[in-house]
Every structure is written in C-alpha cells, then in structure tokens.
Amino acid sequence: xxxxxxxxxxxxxxxxxxxxxxxAINGSADRSVRPELxxxxxxxxxxxxxxxxxxxxxxxxxxxxxxxxxVHDIADPYFSAIAAAVVRTAEAEGLQVxxxxxxxxxxxxxxxxxxxxxxxxxxxxxxxxxxxxxxSDALAESLAxxxxxxxxIAAIGQPVPGVASxxxxxxxxxxxxxxxxxxxxxxxxxxxxGPTDRVTARDRREGFLDALGDxxxxxxxxETAFTWEGGHRALLRLAQDxxxxxxxxxxATNDVMALGALAAARELGLGVPQDVALAGFGGISTLxxxxxxxxxVTVPMDELGVRAVRLALGDQGDxxxxxxxxxxxxxxxxxxxxx
Amino acid sequence: xxxxxxxxxxxxxxxxxxxxxxxAINGSADRSVRPELxxxxxxxxxxxxxxxxxxxxxxxxxxxxxxxxxVHDIADPYFSAIAAAVVRTAEAEGLQVxxxxxxxxxxxxxxxxxxxxxxxxxxxxxxxxxxxxxxSDALAESLAxxxxxxxxIAAIGQPVPGVASxxxxxxxxxxxxxxxxxxxxxxxxxxxxGPTDRVTARDRREGFLDALGDxxxxxxxxETAFTWEGGHRALLRLAQDxxxxxxxxxxATNDVMALGALAAARELGLGVPQDVALAGFGGISTLxxxxxxxxxVTVPMDELGVRAVRLALGDQGDxxxxxxxxxxxxxxxxxxxxx
DNA sequence: CCTAGGATGGAAAGCGCTTCCCTACGGATC
DNA sequence: GATCCGTAGGGAAGCGCTTTCCATCCTAGG
Numbered sequence: 001x002x003x004x005x006x007x008x009x010x011x012x013x014x015x016x017x018x019x020x021x022x023x024a025i026n027g028s029a030d031r032s033v034r035p036e037l038x039x040x041x042x043x044x045x046x047x048x049x050x051x052x053x054x055x056x057x058x059x060x061x062x063x064x065x066x067x068x069x070x071v072h073d074i075a076d077p078y079f080s081a082i083a084a085a086v087v088r089t090a091e092a093e094g095l096q097v098x099x100x101x102x103x104x105x106x107x108x109x110x111x112x113x114x115x116x117x118x119x120x121x122x123x124x125x126x127x128x129x130x131x132x133x134x135x136s137d138a139l140a141e142s143l144a145x146x147x148x149x150x151x152x153i154a155a156i157g158q159p160v161p162g163v164a165s166x167x168x169x170x171x172x173x174x175x176x177x178x179x180x181x182x183x184x185x186x187x188x189x190x191x192x193x194g195p196t197d198r199v200t201a202r203d204r205r206e207g208f209l210d211a212l213g214d215x216x217x218x219x220x221x222x223e224t225a226f227t228w229e230g231g232h233r234a235l236l237r238l239a240q241d242x243x244x245x246x247x248x249x250x251x252a253t254n255d256v257m258a259l260g261a262l263a264a265a266r267e268l269g270l271g272v273p274q275d276v277a278l279a280g281f282g283g284i285s286t287l288x289x290x291x292x293x294x295x296x297v298t299v300p301m302d303e304l305g306v307r308a309v310r311l312a313l314g315d316q317g318d319x320x321x322x323x324x325x326x327x328x329x330x331x332x333x334x335x336x337x338x339x
Numbered sequence: 340x341x342x343x344x345x346x347x348x349x350x351x352x353x354x355x356x357x358x359x360x361x362x363a364i365n366g367s368a369d370r371s372v373r374p375e376l377x378x379x380x381x382x383x384x385x386x387x388x389x390x391x392x393x394x395x396x397x398x399x400x401x402x403x404x405x406x407x408x409x410v411h412d413i414a415d416p417y418f419s420a421i422a423a424a425v426v427r428t429a430e431a432e433g434l435q436v437x438x439x440x441x442x443x444x445x446x447x448x449x450x451x452x453x454x455x456x457x458x459x460x461x462x463x464x465x466x467x468x469x470x471x472x473x474x475s476d477a478l479a480e481s482l483a484x485x486x487x488x489x490x491x492i493a494a495i496g497q498p499v500p501g502v503a504s505x506x507x508x509x510x511x512x513x514x515x516x517x518x519x520x521x522x523x524x525x526x527x528x529x530x531x532x533g534p535t536d537r538v539t540a541r542d543r544r545e546g547f548l549d550a551l552g553d554x555x556x557x558x559x560x561x562e563t564a565f566t567w568e569g570g571h572r573a574l575l576r577l578a579q580d581x582x583x584x585x586x587x588x589x590x591a592t593n594d595v596m597a598l599g600a601l602a603a604a605r606e607l608g609l610g611v612p613q614d615v616a617l618a619g620f621g622g623i624s625t626l627x628x629x630x631x632x633x634x635x636v637t638v639p640m641d642e643l644g645v646r647a648v649r650l651a652l653g654d655q656g657d658x659x660x661x662x663x664x665x666x667x668x669x670x671x672x673x674x675x676x677x678x
Numbered sequence: 679c680c681t682a683g684g685a686t687g688g689a690a691a692g693c694g695c696t697t698c699c700c701t702a703c704g705g706a707t708c
Numbered sequence: 709g710a711t712c713c714g715t716a717g718g719g720a721a722g723c724g725c726t727t728t729c730c731a732t733c734c735t736a737g738g
Contacts, residue, residue, distance in 0.1 A: 074426060100426070395725045
C-alpha cells in the first residue's frame with residue numbers, strides 16, 4: 001500500500017543515471033544538463049508522481065529548510081500575530097516553520113531549543129519575554145550550543161545575551177504614553193505592573209515612571225500576573241484599597257491586563273472612562289472591538305516577525321535592532337483639559 | 340566553527356561500536372546492551388554534547404516525527420485556538436508541528452499538502468473551511484497522493500471526502516440558536532450569511548432557516564465576506580435598505596462578522612441591543628472583552644484540535660466525528676418577553 | 679568434557695539524495 | 709591529423725543514523 005517513488009525510479013524511467021536525474025530536477029545547481037534530458041526526467045517524474053524526500057535532501061545537503069519558532073502560547077493574540085508574520089516571511093524564503101510552545105516555562109524553553117538543534121533547524125526565532133536572571137543559564141547554554149552549530153538565532157521582544165534580537169522599545173513607548181497622558185491632563189496614576197522579574201513589564205513600568213518626572217505621580221504600582229486575570233484581580237484590589245478614587249488613570253503594562261481591568265471596573269459598576277480612565281500596552285488587534293477604544297501603545301508585531309526572520313537568516317552576530325512603538329489615544333483616556 | 344558531533348564520535352569516545360552506541364542511546368529498541376556500556380555511552384554523549392540528528396534518524400527509520408498543520412491564517416483567533424490544541428497534543432505524542440498557512444487560497448492549499456508530502460510528515464491536520472465544489476480537485480488529488488504514502492490525515496471543521504474529519508455540527512448549533520432566539524421572543528431576522536459557496540457558512544445559514552420553521556421568518560439574508568469587514572459592510576447596507584427597522588435581530592454566521600456588524604451599528608448610532616439585537620457564531624475567546632456580551636454558538640476549538648490529531652494519528656480511514664456546539668446567550672439578545 | 683543456545687558486541691548494508699571525480703565525446707587549435 | 713579543452717553524463721562516495729546479520733563469549737545441559 002505504501003508505495004514510495006524514489007529518484008532512482010525516476011532515473012530508470014527516464015533512462016538516465018541517478019546523478020543526471022538529480023541535476024535535472026534541481027535545476028542543475030552545479031552543472032548543466034541537456035534540455036532534452038531535463039525534459040525527459042521531468043516528464044518521468046510527473047508520470048510517477050515523484051516527490052523529492054525532504055529529509056533525504058536535508059541529509060545529503062547537510063542543511064534543512066526548517067525555521068524553528070518558539071512562542072509562549074500560540075493562542076495569545078500577540079504571539080499569533082508575530083507567528084503570522086514569521087510564517088509568511090519564512091515561506092517567502094522557502095522555509096518551513098516548525099512551531100513549538102514553551103507554555104511560559106523556562107526549563108521547557110531550553111528543552112525546545114535543544115529540540116530545534118536535533119531538527120537541525122536552519123534558523124530559530126524565539127518570541128516572548130523572559131525573566132531576568134536565574135534560570136536562564138540552561139537557556140543560554142542551549143542557545144550557545146545551537147549557535148555553535150551554525151544555526152541563526154533571533155530573539156523577539158527583548159535582547160537576549162549573545163543572540164541577535166529585535167527588541168521593542170518598551171521604555172520609549174511607555175515614556176511616550178506618559179507624555180501623552182500628562183498632556184491630556186492626567187496627573188495621578190495607578191500602574192498594573194506585571195511580574196516584577198519580567199523584563200518587558202519592568203521596562204514599561206520604569207519607562208512610564210521615569211517619564212512622569214515631577215509632572216505626575218504614581219499612587220500605586222502593583223505586581224500582577226501578565227494576564228487578563230492578573231489585570232482583573234489587580235483592579236478589584238485597587239478599588240478595595242480605595243486607591244482608585246485617588247487616581248486619574250490606571251495604566252496597565254499590557255493589553256490583556258487592561259482588558260481584565262476593564263471588565264473588573266464594569267463589574268464594580270465603574271464607568272470607563274467616566275469613573276476611571278484606562279490605558280494598556282501592546283496594540284493587539286482584538287482591541288478593535290472593545291468599547292471604549294483602549295488607549296494603548298502599539299507594538300508593530302508584524303514588523304517584529306519579519307525582522308526576526310531576516311535577522312535569524314542573516315547571521316550577523318548578536319545585533320540588537322530596536323523597533324519603536326506608537327501611542328494611540330482612545331476613548332478610555334479622554335482629554336481632561338476643558339471640554 | 341561549525342562543529343558537528345556525530346554518533347561515531349560518541350562511539351569512539353566511549354570505546355564501543357557505532358551499533359552499540361545507537362542501541363545504548365535509543366534505550367536499546369531491538370536488543371539489550373549491558374548497563375555498564377549504556378552508562379559509558381551516555382556519559383560520552385553528555386561529555387561531547389551530542390545531539391542525535393533528527394533528519395538522519397528520520398531517514399534511517401523511514402519515518403519522521405513531524406505533524407503538518409494547515410490553517411488559513413494563524414493570526415485568526417479561531418485558528419490560533421485550534422493550533423494551540425494541536426501543538427499541545429502533538430507535543431504530548433512526541434511530534435513536532437510544522438505550520439503552514441494557506442491564506443485562504445485553494446491552490447496554495449494543494450501546494451502545501453504536496454509540501455507536507457515532501458517533508459514526509461507523519462500526519463497532517465487541515466483546518467479551515469473549504470468551498471463547495473470546483474477547485475477542490477487539485478486538493479483531492481494531493482490528499483490522495485498523501486494518503487497513498489501512508490500519511491494520516493485529518494480535516495477540521497467540515498468533512499473532506501476521503502479523509503478522516505472532525506466536523507462541527509454547524510447545522511445543529513444554528514438550529515439551537517434559532518430555537519433559543521425564538522424562545523426569547525425574536526421573530527424576524529436578518530442573516531449575514533457569509534460566502535454562499537462556503538460550506539460552513541451555508542450550513543449555519545440553512546440550519547438556522549430550517550429551524551425557524553413557521554415560528555419565525557427571515558426578512559433578509561445577505562451574502563457577505565466571512566470577515567469583520569464583511570459583517571461591517573453588510574450591516575451598513577441593511578440599515579441603508581431600511582431592513583433593519585423591520586427586524587428583531589441580526590444573526591451573523593460567524594463571530595468576527597458579528598463584531599464588524601456591532602461596530603457598524605455603533606457608527607450608525609444604533610444601540611445594541613436596544614435598537615438592534617445581534618448574535619454570532621464561533622465562540623472565539625476574544626469575545627470576552629466585548630460589550631454587550633455577544634450571543635453566540637460556541638465551537639469547542641480545543642476539542643477540535645485534540646481530536647484531529649488523534650484522528651490523524653489513528654489511521655482508521657475516513658471516519659467523520661462530529662462535535663456539538665453550545666448556544667451562549669449574552670447581552671446582545673435580551674429577553675423580549677415581558678421584563 | 680563437549681556442545682547447544684542465549685546474550686551481547688560489531689561489521690556492514692542500506693535509507694534517498696547530492697556532489698565529487700572521472701570518463702567520453704565533439705569541436706577548436708596548431 | 710594529433711592534441712587540448714570544454715561540456716555533459718555516469719559511477720560512486722558519502723551525509724548520520726538504524727537495523728540486520730554474523731561472530732563471539734559464556735553458561736548450562738548431557
């Protein structure tokens with residue numbers, strides 16, 4: 001039942017040698033084959049419904065056409081947007097994408113890097129924030145081993161030591177957000193800060209704080225999970241603690257947290273923005289259907305994906321590219337200065 | 340710089356033969372190796388940081404550990420939810436997921452199936468609705484060729500001839516939605532029907548219509564693109580044509596269309612549900628943050644992914660499993676019978 | 679003490695392909 | 709007409725691994 005047509009079969013059918021068949025089909029990479037023979041081989045291949053065996057080719061050529069993509073969770077709109085760009089770009093380069101999800105587990109991350117090494121991936125793109133310090137040793141080691149094998153690696157989101165990265169200018173974006181909100185008349189803020197050890201969250205938090213300067217102040221900055229539930233819980237807590245009444249706006253360090261906070265506000269009967277103004281960070285596409293439109297800082301996810309693939313394929317060492325973010329003011333933070 | 344450690348190196352380092360090294364590392368599949376030697380080999384491998392070459396293994400064993408996944412667009416929440424389940428399940432089975440996106444192009448779909456054949460994928464999962472008839476010949480042929488090679492195939496969403504499928508009971512779900520809406524007092528509907536040739540859309544449309552029976556009626560059923568913009572445009576048109584005033588509720592055949600319609604209604608200054616009630620279909624997770632909560636029919640995307648992988652791996656021919664949908668009544672279709 | 683048979687290691691044959699290297703051939707050069 | 713060279717096809721050597729088959733050793737039964 002399982003019939004495999006090999007190149008030898010094609011060669012025999014076409015009455016040529018294996019070598020010639022290979023050259024004819026590959027568009028004669030190293031040498032030329034008479035057009036007539038090329039045609040004969042092509043026809044034989046078509047007749048037999050021959051398909052080259054990619055694993056055998058990889059073996060013989062010593063390199064695969066696989067690009068590994070690591071994300072925390074492909075169902076997360078942030079990662080799926082990046083993945084879409086990565087897949088599109090990789091396909092344009094003739095590469096297949098091998099997708100793996102780390103489930104936010106650093107140990108798993110290192111493990112998957114090793115897996116990519118086994119697969120002899122041509123390049124690897126790692127998306128998703130990491131925590132500062134501690135367990136990243138295993139990751140670093142795996143990455144080093146991978147790099148030593150000549151595999152191009154690119155990290156998305158934040159620089160990873162020893163690896164080319166396309167970083168998001170979280171600090172800059174957060175600073176711009178702070179400036180915009182100050183301009184709109186906001187002065188006192190509560191910050192849903194995300195996990196303290198998460199670099200992305202930290203940069204956004206600090207970027208925001210630093211940019212406030214003495215023009216504004218933060219009444220409360222709470223540590224939260226980087227999730228919808230995290231934002232939800234945090235806002236409930238803020239309300240309970242009475243902080244909310246004392247604050248002009250709540251700033252979340254990512255969009256899904258902001259959405260969780262929005263839901264929590266609603267549950268409490270608080271209107272957004274009447275009772276509490278709200279801003280997020282990320283610019284995920286699903287924000288489009290949320291009312292009021294959420295003020296946020298858009299991260300160019302498509303660009304991140306595209307550039308990461310380029311970087312991983314480019315092999316120019318541990319460059320760090322940075323992409324900027326744009327502040328988008330929505331209905332969740334109306335202008336407070338006069339009408 | 341590019342140093343490759345092969346099994347031969349490990350064997351030499353451990354002072355055993357290649358065969359023994361292989362057996363020691365694979366947990367001696369066919370035969371036993373003295374524990375002492377196993378340890379020696381394991382240690383040598385660790386010392387050299389040896390990683391087996393998956394492509395070579397695939398070649399030698401004659402089968403890969405790759406599962407191909409085809410989706411229209413990985414950024415679409417429907418597909419990314421399915422993909423998450425597929426990846427998770429595949430990983431549990433020790434398989435890597437090779438992701439490709441068809442961009443809704445049937446020709447591309449056939450092409451990608453061929454690509455999976457080249458990759459000698461162990462199994463292939465195809466998600467995403469197809470159109471009825473016409474261009475599916477190329478696809479069918481590619482699928483047949485793939486199947487002949489002993490690759491397990493499963494389709495998600497709707498049955499594909501000759502292939503195991505896990506189908507969504509769109510008709511049943513739509514019927515249940517109709518029943519629920521009738522119960523709530525709705526009688527006259529406008530249906531945003533999606534593309535006429537799309538099987539999924541057709542099933543939902545017809546399921547809804549059939550279930551209405553003579554208890555309700557459809558004032559208008561329009562063909563639309565299966566996208567946010569499609570829903571958006573369609574609602575504007577309905578309003579323009581004056582149909583909207585004559586209708587109790589607008590029913591969209593998928594969620595993103597419903598969201599587009601929701602946005603359009605807002606632009607027109609129409610309140611949902613005060614001026615127009617609205618229902619969708621799909622149950623994508625991003626609905627959580629939409630207000631009013633959208634009445635919809637949830638499709639168990641996680642289950643779809645899990646079962647598709649099982650089916651693709653199981654190899655029991657062209658079974659068709661069906662998964663049911665649940666109606667979820669939200670604030671977008673309040674109870675019309677008395678307060 | 680001899681031999682049958684189980685246990686275990688090694689040599690080697692592939693898996694399907696690419697590519698190096700050699701050979702054959704035809705035309706150009708002297 | 710003999711020598712060269714460029715062109716194009718074929719033979720064969722791997723790529724790194726698994727697995728079959730054979731060789732060897734040891735133990736146990738007669």
